[in-house]
Amino acid sequence: MTDRAQQIMAAARELxxxxxxxALSMRRIAERVGIxxxxxYKHFPDKAAVEAALQAQGxxxxxxxxxxxxxxxxxxxxLLALARAYRRHALANPHLYRITHTRPLAxxxxxxxxxxRAAMPLVRAARGDIDIARSLWAFAHGMVVLELxxxxxxxxxxxxxxxxxxxxxxHAIHDTTRGDxx
Amino acid sequence: MTDRAQQIMAAARELxxxxxxxALSMRRIAERVGIxxxxxYKHFPDKAAVEAALQAQGxxxxxxxxxxxxxxxxxxxxLLALARAYRRHALANPHLYRITHTRPLAxxxxxxxxxxRAAMPLVRAARGDIDIARSLWAFAHGMVVLELxxxxxxxxxxxxxxxxxxxxxxHAIHDTTRGDxx
DNA sequence: CTTGACAGCTAACACTGTTAGCCATATGTT
DNA sequence: AACATATGGCTAACAGTGTTAGCTGTCAAG
Numbered sequence: 001m002t003d004r005a006q007q008i009m010a011a012a013r014e015l016x017x018x019x020x021x022x023a024l025s026m027r028r029i030a031e032r033v034g035i036x037x038x039x040x041y042k043h044f045p046d047k048a049a050v051e052a053a054l055q056a057q058g059x060x061x062x063x064x065x066x067x068x069x070x071x072x073x074x075x076x077x078x079l080l081a082l083a084r085a086y087r088r089h090a091l092a093n094p095h096l097y098r099i100t101h102t103r104p105l106a107x108x109x110x111x112x113x114x115x116x117r118a119a120m121p122l123v124r125a126a127r128g129d130i131d132i133a134r135s136l137w138a139f140a141h142g143m144v145v146l147e148l149x150x151x152x153x154x155x156x157x158x159x160x161x162x163x164x165x166x167x168x169x170x171h172a173i174h175d176t177t178r179g180d181x182x
Numbered sequence: 183m184t185d186r187a188q189q190i191m192a193a194a195r196e197l198x199x200x201x202x203x204x205a206l207s208m209r210r211i212a213e214r215v216g217i218x219x220x221x222x223y224k225h226f227p228d229k230a231a232v233e234a235a236l237q238a239q240g241x242x243x244x245x246x247x248x249x250x251x252x253x254x255x256x257x258x259x260x261l262l263a264l265a266r267a268y269r270r271h272a273l274a275n276p277h278l279y280r281i282t283h284t285r286p287l288a289x290x291x292x293x294x295x296x297x298x299r300a301a302m303p304l305v306r307a308a309r310g311d312i313d314i315a316r317s318l319w320a321f322a323h324g325m326v327v328l329e330l331x332x333x334x335x336x337x338x339x340x341x342x343x344x345x346x347x348x349x350x351x352x353h354a355i356h357d358t359t360r361g362d363x364x
Numbered sequence: 365c366t367t368g369a370c371a372g373c374t375a376a377c378a379c380t381g382t383t384a385g386c387c388a389t390a391t392g393t394t
Numbered sequence: 395a396a397c398a399t400a401t402g403g404c405t406a407a408c409a410g411t412g413t414t415a416g417c418t419g420t421c422a423a424g
Contacts, residue, residue: 142324168354
């Protein structure tokens, strides 16, 4: 990535973080860089390419934070620690999370293996059970997007919901590990 | 709702279902009704109001289908039946589901009690445990939007993930009902 | 010295939601 | 019967969107 391209990405990211996805227009990005909108097309084929690069940022950051949560040796159950990290990332970067995870993923524009890397912490937490790993992901993603969209009632105790489900999934993991059939 | 307003909603719904949310422009809607775009504003204050009415349709339809699944006395575990109905609704009406459930809800434009009505089947399935009900909702919503966005790997066995999680939640429900503390 | 690539620019197109203002029709009211 | 008003169409226009075509200056390589 050339210097200019990096400047453009930095401007796009700032705009997204501070003013949300609606403010992310080619003219606004260009303005922040100090050039005109059509000049952006010398560095990116179209707006989708800029958004794809933002998705790559979002994926990378999530992967890093999940890995950090895995490494952090706490008294907490590992599932809960992971869940907390997931939620913290989404709430701290709501617009980035949305652009990254609530639309089709621009896989061709993604660094090799990044998608798997982001998924691995959940797979490890599920002790390799892919069905549980996917369920955990769906649950965490669902909780987070519903919270971001203000879909839960105002006073809802979301911590309790996270806790309850993490326990339920933890039981399921141990059951299948021991070979129990429901 | 006046006749014209209903015509407009029908046109909007058709447009949404057949061509997706990007095709849902005021000019396209008006064209389908046989009038010009500015005339729409004699019937709806703005585009957001049309979308809010679509959200009401989406909520109503989901509530009806969940209630039907509850009433259908099958050999299946009730949680699985409900989950199946939820997924079927979303996959059969992907654009409507997205517009209804993946953005802030226009609550003031919603019929009284509709939001609660749509939530009740899940609450009943969770035997009144609100944390589990919310978790079930988050899980189902997460599964469905990830599937709609093509986020799962091509060959992923999503049925298995649904089944595994429904069982896990079912266990959690019976445990708490019996008063067990994990 | 010249050629070519690079990176900026302006002007423009087709589209978006939305507003202002005009006009015909239909419905009451005096 | 005549007048007033509300209703629901219309055109023209504005500010914004992504994007393309085509021009220009700069700078490095042959």
